[in-house]
Amino acid sequence: MLTTLRISGLAVVDAVEVRFGQGLNVLTGETGAGKSILVNALHLVLGGRMTAEVLREGADEAVVEALFELPAAHPVFGRLEAAGVAPPAGDTAELLVRRVAARGGRGRAFVNGALCTVSMLETALRGVVDISGQHEHVSLLDPATHLDLLDAFALRQARGDGGPDDPEPGDAEPLLRYRAAHAALAALVRERDALAADEGERARRADYLGFQLKELAAVDPRPGELEALEAERRVLASAEKLREAARSAEALAYGEEGSASERVGQAARALAEATLLDRRLEAPLGLLRSAAVELEEAGRELGRYAEAVGGDPERLAEVEDRHEHLKALARKHGGSLEAAIARRAEMVAELARLAGGGDRLKDLSGEIEARGKDAVRLAGALSRAREEAARGFAESVRRELAGLAMGRCRLEVALLPPESGIEFGGKVLAPGGAERAEILISPNPGEPPRPLARIASGGELSRILLAVKRTLARRDPVSTYVFDEVDAGIGGAVAEAMGRVLADVSRGRQVICITHLPQVAVFADRHHRVEKKVAGGRTHTSVALLDREEDRRQEVARMMAGVTVTASALEHAAALIEAARRPPLSADNGRRAAPGRAAARRLKAG
Template sequence: MLSELIVHNFAIIRRLHLSLDPGLTILTGETGAGKSILVGAVNLVLGSRASQEMIRTGAEEATVEAVFTFDSPDVLRPRLEPLGLEPATELLIKRTVTRSGRNRVFINGQLATVQQLQGLAQGLISISGQHEHQVLLDPDVHLELLDRYGDLGGDAAKVQEAFLRWAEKREALRRLRQMKRQRQEQLDFMRFQLQELEAAQLQEGEDEALEAERRLLKHAATLHESASASYGLIYRDQGAVLERLDDTSRHLQTIVEIDPSRKNLLEYVEQARIHMEELSHGLQQVLSSIRFDPGRLAEVEDRLAVLGRLAKKYGPTLADMIRKRDELRQAAASDADVEWEESRLEKEIATAFDEYRELAGDLSRKRKEAAGRLREDVEKVLADLDLPRARFDAAVQVPSPRDVAAWEAAATARGVDRVEFLLSANPGEDLKPLAKVASGGELSRILLALKTLLSRQGEAETLVFDEVDTGIGGRTAELVGRQLQELAERFQVICITHLPQIACFGRHHFRVHKESDADSTRTSVTRLDDRERVEELARMLGGVTITEKTLAHAREWLEKAR
């Protein structure tokens, strides 16, 4: 339960320390005194969005602290241990909002994120705001309320997971088919390009080899003339280099015989002779390799022309053309892959949808069962709230199990059901949607009925009702007060109200008061004793002028409520 609320510089609250107890706590005060600001402060420590507008004028930061107490440290153990916090029977949440934008969250003194706070605070408090009963007019909310009442959150989560799997595969198939259509438009052109490149029978490095071959063929005569002349100078002709080296060797031999220290000169000549012989042999190979073949030259020229034409389209290099050819081959081959992938996805989609239908069908059956129980329970509570002959229903509309197309059209992450709350407040009237027949007072009572029933499902240990008295008064208000009093026997209930018929049922009563001077406005909260409660109820009953009769009436209400 919420045991303490400490507020500093929040809206028009300068400083506030509110100690709360089990049972029904009532907050009253004039309109605009700041009662709903307290609800805003509670929302802040539960993880709602913070803004600089929350900071009181003239202050640099606003702080809200809340202390929750539990019977056992195990209650929040699964939420505290992942944050590195020791489980305890007391939980302290603190939020600070600054004008500089450096907002901070502390959980039991440890710095935390807003996301961590939201996960931790979920389910600690259930807050019904001033206009929440209007939300009941939206059928989308009815499905959520039914699931919460029937404790179907786990089943709904499984349906959502199955739907997302099915939707993911459908999206993959849509993208594949879109790509397939786009590829089909390009397929003819791609096939023409591939045919042209494959017909060329491209080989890696052939352009360089052909260029080299063309140079040889084109300059065969020049090559032959130069190689032949070089061969003659070195070996063939009279007085060739090798012949001269032999003569040189004989002369050097004479020198060595006289001066043996010059033996190295003979080695130089021998090395030169070896090199010249190798050069002569190489020139013979050059001469034998030279081809005078105009036909082959024409073939090479034609091939290089083909490569040049293809290079303009797919180049500029031969490597680029080969890469393009391989890409087109892969693209053409992937058509078969696309067909296979399409077939695979279609089968997986059918399987995923069957799984979804099974889970959604099971959820639909459980929702119908829960709707029957909810109808009976709501009618019982409404009877206690001065609607004894009202009829209520939670209509669950489900597509025919045999109509696959209808199931696909109705499929959502929440299932295939459409749930709408129906009401007949008076005998003889047909059940109709709340939006068409329910008054503000009836909506308020239905909301209270649902909150009462949801609290039995363990929705939260603390329930906050901000002006649940909208559209009611007199006898009905008294019955609502009694209902809140009964609810407070099991839960901590905090109720903001303008009606004395409700306020008198509180075990604890606080008055919210606003004070203003020339420079500022402040809100204060005072715990009322028995005498002050009588005066506050008298104010609520009598308005500006409070008489002894009004005070007596207030005492009577308090006695009656006890």
């Protein structure tokens, strides 16, 4: 469960620490007090996007920390260990997640002190916290989400048909196998459709490729040729200048009177006699003689170069012409000569495929037939599992709705053909299967079931969402449920029923609920009030635990009466809190059901 949430420098929050406990944790407060900031902080803990825009004005960084207490065997620790985070020791373990956004810098994420990426955080914490908000009312109206809800229920529903292709309890493999089979079939169908395209178009494509290849073959470019031609072109265009430079250098180094070679020779002869007197001059003498040889060789090389270099206008024209052809090819086929050469190989391969298209079409027919039969078989197994799951899901949600004052509501899950997909064997195969799902309801007896979007009110949607969550929660490994104002649009006895359902959910897992309804708040095991105040010209949000009975009565009375809390409102609040501690009346003779947790504690204390 989530034990502590600490926030600093986030939006209007300067520094807040909230300690949660087991059971039902309720947060209340005026609209705009900052309750949603706590939920947004939890989204960040779970890997949501965090940018410098969330920083409080004047803060250098925003920090969100969440401390969880989980069984050491929880899957989150296995995923973290695979990512390089050390596993815990003992039967229970603490998980500390820290998100930091710095002004002008990149955000950071830490798990138990180890730096990690946001994607690692999002993957590792999957299944730790489930957050439901008012936006889910909108997604519930979208039939595209209903198949996912049904599959989530099917994964948790025990089955035992004995069919070789039917899923085992909690087995996700049939859906994964079907999706893989459908993807393979779809790839083959796309290839077949491409090959079976208009023959004239294929012929035009082949003619175009043939023309392009003929052009490339005529030029026959070679790797590195463009650079070599550029170098040769520069030499041919500057032949006269190069010849003059070589002649001048030859004369100065070797050819004319007083050249470097002649003067070095004189120096060597002068030094030869001196070495007879001092042998230390032998080394410089050797260098001078080597220089004389090098100068003589350089002079001969320069002479040969001057004779060879020539301004051949015909060769220059040939080089420039080929250079322009190669540059044109490069521009046309990728921007470089290497790209044009690679494109030639690709066009040869494509032309071969077009030529062999008829043979490939025959092969594809057999492959599609085999893949299609496999996909149909797997889709059939998936459909059987979904048909049974649809009945179980509808019945389970109906039972939950009965406890939310919608006992007369009739709910069905219709399995309909997909709107699009691959047609094979009389079936339409979509990526998710051979059917789509749509939840239909009839809130009142005598009315036919209709789609949610056409008939459900806001209050009904709130209750249906909670009923769906409750249904999935029976086999859901999530340890903490967060409900962000999912009670919108309801009140009165229905609100009390929702409060009792939330309290019932909290018997098996931790529940954190943000609500504006006093009928829900009175069922809290821990009640927090969120307040927004202005001090020193700045807005501040704070969270206070209402651990005194008087404070709780005051807050519930405020929720009922508004700004002015009267004595009658306080009396009514006390009565509501006391009623929440008593078990609900059962259907038989008005007797009360088994005591709830709060009532049991009171009986034990008394």
